[in-house]
Amino acid sequence: MLRMLEQYSSNLEDLIKERTDELEIERKKTDKLISQLLPESVARSLKLGNPVEPEHYADSTLYFSDIVGFTTISALSEPIEVVDLLNDLYTLFDAIIATHDVYKVETIGDAYMVASGVPNRNGTRHAAEVSNMSLDILHCIGAFKIKHMPEIKVKIRIGLHSGPVVAGVVGHTMPRYCLFGDTVTQASHLEATGLPYRIHISLRTMKILASLKMGYKMETRPSKVKGAEDTFWLGGRDGFTKPLPIPPDLTGGASNHGISLDEIPPDRRQRFLDRQNKNKMKK
Structure with missing residues (x-):
């Protein structure tokens, strides 16, 4: 026993x-x-049952990017093909941002948002970290192929802006780490008013990059609004030898939000036109 x-x-x-x-x-x-x-510090507090207080960050740089003509690409694709496209693209982006001191805030559809200086403060390096990441992303997007439509090139617009933000956790069910403030609005606006294969940066971001003296190559984009600040194109950096895709020659930015019919494969083009005509008849 x-x-x-x-x-x-x-x-x-x-x-x-x-x-x-x-x-x-x-x-x-x-x-x-x-x-x-969620950021590690935020997750740790939540696991301990502690409230997460909103925090102000005086210096940060935000990145926004968007796929040019995504609505048209979605209309030409099956739902599973759209999901596969975004999954492939964001997996590529995620691998790139892992090599930089940045934090992926969120993705909404084809929009991709990244921050540096939040939640980890890094002095004035935030502008350089996001700029270096943007150049790497632009380099990789030049060779990216859509599996179901390799003929169509994926072109993105990128907008960067530096400034203060407020960060905090919103919600108890599926809590989200969100950023608030004019810096978020300005970065999103720079992306929306940018051009394909271009990194559109604000005057504030340009000044921070210039002060770092790392050899960033920037070109002025004069403002068309009287009294408004000029913005800039970030085109490279000393020591950055990776090839970047050549931006299309657009007049007046008329096509910066779409793709032309010539880029669409003939079989899918006809289906697209038939679908458009069908929608017009319904209206």
Whole structure:
């Protein structure tokens, strides 16, 4: 009976150890998933049951990018093809940002938002980190292919702006780490008013990059609005030798939000035109 009790005790200890190891593996998986959704410091506070207070960041640089003609590409594609496109593209972007001191804030459809200086303060390096990341992304997007439509090139617009932001966690169910302030609005506006294959930066970001003396190549884009600040195109950096895609020659920016019919494969072009005509008849 003693031997049986000893054996039972030994088996019970092995079983407890096995279950403990499994629990630890699952805990690490959960921690990894949470860290991908929220900054590490925020996730730690939430796990401890502590409230996460909003925080002001005096210096940061924000990145916004958008796919040119995404609405048309979606209309030419099946739903699963749209999901595969975005998954492939964002997987590429995620691999790039992992090599820079930046934080991916969120993706909304084809919009991709990244910040530096938030939630980890890094002095004045935030502008350089986001600029270097933008150049790497622009380099990679030049060779990116859509699996179901390799004939169509994916062109993106990029906007950068530096300034203060307020960051905080919004919501209890599916909480989100969000950024607020005029800096967010300005960065989004720079992206929307930019051009394909271009990095559109603000005067403030230009001044920070110039002060770093790292050899950033910037070209003035004169403002068309009287009294408004000029903006700039970021075209490279000393020591950056990766080839960048050549921006299309657009007059007046008329096509900066779409793709031309000539770029669409003939079979999908006809389906696209038929769908447009069908929608017009419904109206």
